[in-house]
Amino acid sequence: MDPQRLLAQLLCQYEGMPGGLLPLLQAIQEDFGFIPRESVPAIAQVMNLSAAEVHGVISFYHDLRTEEAGRHTLQICCAESCQAAGGRALEARAQEVLGIGFGETTGDGAVTLEAVYCLGNCACSPSLRIGNNTWARVDTALLDSLIAQLRSAEVLS
Amino acid sequence: MTTRYFIPRDTTALAVGAQSVADALSQALQGQEDVTIVRNGSRGAFWLEPLLEIERNGERVGFGPVSVADVPTILALGPSDQAGHPLYLGPVEAHPWFAGQQRLTFARAGLDDPLCLEAYLARHGFDGLEHAVHLPQADIVDEITRSGLRGRGGAAFPAGIKWRTVMEAAGDEKYVVCNADEGDSGTFADRLLMEADPYQLIEGMAIAGVAVGARQGYIYLRSEYPHAWDVLHKAIAKAEAAGYLGEGICDSDKHFHLELRLGAGAYICGEETALLESLEGRRGMVRAKPPLPAHQGLFGKPTVVNNVLTLAATSSIMADGAEAYAALGAARSLGTLTVQLAGNIRRGGLVEVPYGMSLRELIEQFGGGTRSGRPVRAIQVGGPLGAYLPESLWDTPLDYEAMAAVGGMLGHGGVVVFDDTVDMAEQARFAMAFCAQESCGKCTPCRVGSVRGVEVIDRIIAREEPEQNIDLLHDLCDTMEAASLCAMGGLTPHPVRSALRHFPQDFN
Numbered sequence: 001m002d003p004q005r006l007l008a009q010l011l012c013q014y015e016g017m018p019g020g021l022l023p024l025l026q027a028i029q030e031d032f033g034f035i036p037r038e039s040v041p042a043i044a045q046v047m048n049l050s051a052a053e054v055h056g057v058i059s060f061y062h063d064l065r066t067e068e069a070g071r072h073t074l075q076i077c078c079a080e081s082c083q084a085a086g087g088r089a090l091e092a093r094a095q096e097v098l099g100i101g102f103g104e105t106t107g108d109g110a111v112t113l114e115a116v117y118c119l120g121n122c123a124c125s126p127s128l129r130i131g132n133n134t135w136a137r138v139d140t141a142l143l144d145s146l147i148a149q150l151r152s153a154e155v156l157s
Numbered sequence: 158m159t160t161r162y163f164i165p166r167d168t169t170a171l172a173v174g175a176q177s178v179a180d181a182l183s184q185a186l187q188g189q190e191d192v193t194i195v196r197n198g199s200r201g202a203f204w205l206e207p208l209l210e211i212e213r214n215g216e217r218v219g220f221g222p223v224s225v226a227d228v229p230t231i232l233a234l235g236p237s238d239q240a241g242h243p244l245y246l247g248p249v250e251a252h253p254w255f256a257g258q259q260r261l262t263f264a265r266a267g268l269d270d271p272l273c274l275e276a277y278l279a280r281h282g283f284d285g286l287e288h289a290v291h292l293p294q295a296d297i298v299d300e301i302t303r304s305g306l307r308g309r310g311g312a313a314f315p316a317g318i319k320w321r322t323v324m325e326a327a328g329d330e331k332y333v334v335c336n337a338d339e340g341d342s343g344t345f346a347d348r349l350l351m352e353a354d355p356y357q358l359i360e361g362m363a364i365a366g367v368a369v370g371a372r373q374g375y376i377y378l379r380s381e382y383p384h385a386w387d388v389l390h391k392a393i394a395k396a397e398a399a400g401y402l403g404e405g406i407c408d409s410d411k412h413f414h415l416e417l418r419l420g421a422g423a424y425i426c427g428e429e430t431a432l433l434e435s436l437e438g439r440r441g442m443v444r445a446k447p448p449l450p451a452h453q454g455l456f457g458k459p460t461v462v463n464n465v466l467t468l469a470a471t472s473s474i475m476a477d478g479a480e481a482y483a484a485l486g487a488a489r490s491l492g493t494l495t496v497q498l499a500g501n502i503r504r505g506g507l508v509e510v511p512y513g514m515s516l517r518e519l520i521e522q523f524g525g526g527t528r529s530g531r532p533v534r535a536i537q538v539g540g541p542l543g544a545y546l547p548e549s550l551w552d553t554p555l556d557y558e559a560m561a562a563v564g565g566m567l568g569h570g571g572v573v574v575f576d577d578t579v580d581m582a583e584q585a586r587f588a589m590a591f592c593a594q595e596s597c598g599k600c601t602p603c604r605v606g607s608v609r610g611v612e613v614i615d616r617i618i619a620r621e622e623p624e625q626n627i628d629l630l631h632d633l634c635d636t637m638e639a640a641s642l643c644a645m646g647g648l649t650p651h652p653v654r655s656a657l658r659h660f661p662q663d664f665n
């Protein structure tokens with residue numbers, strides 16, 4: 001669908017929903033992959049807010065982004081249970097293999113690396129998530145092979 | 158007679174390969190008559206996942222952990238020789254790991270397809286709500302109060318008192334909000350409940366709505382739980398269609414609508430007032446209290462905010478009575494204790510036991526020691542704001558008061574085990590870094606103190622004037638404890654100080 005029409009449709013759908021700004025932003029990101037900056041004035045108008053307020057909300061939440069992410073997002077759990085089970089090594093390895101830090105995207109646009117704090121998979125730490133799939137008891141060999149698959153554009157999720 | 162095969166659809170079960178086992182199973186059973194594959198929730202014995210259960214002639218036995226390669230070897234056996242299989246576990250509830258538990262809130266978890274309403278009803282589901290809709294509001298609140306139920310989200314506040322406040326508050330617009338943000342590392346009880354027994358939460362929320370006079374409820378679910386979202390979304394629709402939500406629930410004159418909302422990756426949104434801000438569509442900034450949410454909560458209206466497990470527990474209290482609930486537990490910790498064994502642990506999972514068991518018993522009896530095989534050195538209880546406990550404190554009974562007496566906190570029941578390779582200075586640093594990352598930024602001691610805390614610990618780790626810097630760290634902790642608006646800044650000193658106090662050798 002034409003992006004303008006899609007946006008208009010979403011704005012219509014969430015207009016008038018109590019506390020609807022966050023669900024609207026999430027819906028936009030779901031469809032566009034990110035929240036286009038150009039859409040902020042229209043969002044603000046429909047939600048009866050200032051553009052600054054909308055920006056304030058977008059910047060507060062780790063999930064929301066205003067720039068396109070890589071084709072895949074690799075989330076490594078950096079919280080305590082995973083640390084206890086070898087997660088710190090995975091954090092280091094992922095950055096080293098991808099050559100980027102957390103919050104960054106590889107030059108080829110294949111992978112965005114993100115830190116998350118607990119995936120609720122702590123009985124089988126350490127964990128990582130790609131799309132809606134979680135992996136458990138991850139070691140560096142599994143991490144390496146998952147990264148290789150992401151890079152070769154195989155769709156995992 | 159149909160043979161039923163159960164293979165869970167739970168997040169952790171899937172993360173350890175349950176989907177490929179399910180695929181292998183359905184391929185192997187293709188064309189066979191009288192077989193069904195049930196995608197149940199998990200029972201919470203995650204160390205046994207993927208746990209395959211087979212039910213024939215009313216007898217249900219388990220095998221686990223099962224890999225794809227094991228599937229044909231299990232299917233080749235019949236009822237007479239299956240016990241010889243190396244992964245055979247027998248009837249799962251009789252397994253020692255379960256036999257030592259007292260399952261109440263998690264009694265149904267893993268038994269059925271979580272979305273099967275008939276199965277929920279067959280296990281006394283919605284009995285509590287059916288009972289509640291015909292009672293005066295005050296009687297429901299009394300029942301909850303007499304049960305002694307305390308909030309399971311961390312602060313252990315009596316649920317009955319909160320409900321009474323909202324019931325008595327003026328105005329006819331009120332809300333029930335379920336805190337499903339479960340941000341603490343080492344916890345997954347809320348997730349397991351939502352994925353394995355979602356109707357129990359729905360029932361508890363409807364009971365709360367009827368009790369306080371709220372017609373609208375919200376579940377605020379963290380975005381890290383996509384499977385829970387999927388299950389809840391469908392469960393709400395089915396409960397609505399069956400008349401347990403919406404207008405005139407259970408053929409009464411009571412109404413309760415329920416909406417699912419998604420968080421956006423902010424730990425602070427687990428704090429109830431930040432959660433309400435977020436639900437209203439704003440930045441998740443903590444509100445000063447008073448006013449309490451019970452007086453002025455969501456959209457300024459009286460609001461019950463309770464944790465998933467608190468709300469779920471009210472369904473069995475209303476079904477079986479306050480006395481049955483209060484008969485479990487001891488002193489001021491009534492009912493059952495839900496703990497989650499996590500971190501470096503051999504047999505990780507959800508354990509529901511009577512209050513009063515010690516950490517040592519838990520780790521040894523249920524946890525089976527570390528997964529690495531090395532000695533346990535530290536145990537963090539109660540999430541990222543909880544203390545690191547050394548061996549000398551592992552005999553403390555697990556109840557709210559006893560834990561507080563040793564400077565610890567039960568919180569949401571997360572138990573994260575570390576072996577002897579842990580560097581406690583790094584863990585202290587992480588506590589401060591996490592606070593800096595997740596602070597809502599409203600007050601200086603938390604926002605700035607945590608950033609300073611990281612710097613100071615970095616200097617300690619680099620052995621720069623360690624004594625002065627340790628003193629400085631204590632001063633910072635004092636300030637954060639004394640002057641933070643909420644427990645994020647106020648309790649971050651817990652893990653930091655416990656690391657300093659109990660593991661001083663890691664700091665010099």
Ligand SMILES: Cc1cc2nc3c(=O)[nH]c(=O)nc-3n(C[C@H](O)[C@H](O)[C@H](O)COP(=O)(O)O)c2cc1C
Pocket residue numbers: 307308309310311312313314336337338339340341424425426427428429430462463464465467468643644645
């Ligand atoms: C920083 C912070 C994070 C919290 N996170 C959660 C959470 O993820 N889930 C939860 O139920 N309560 C959490 N709480 C506690 C809530 O503020 C609140 O006490 C709870 O939702 C009340 O429900 P209960 O009485 O049923 O426990 C958090 C509190 C703080 C200070």
Ligand code: SF4
Pocket residue numbers: 425443595596597598599600601603604641642643644645646647
């Ligand atoms: S203590 Fe931290 S999280 Fe809590 S209100 Fe202050 S700045 Fe926000």
Ligand code: FES
Pocket residue numbers: 077078079080081082117118119120121122125126127342343344
């Ligand atoms: S801490 Fe990593 S999954 Fe919970």
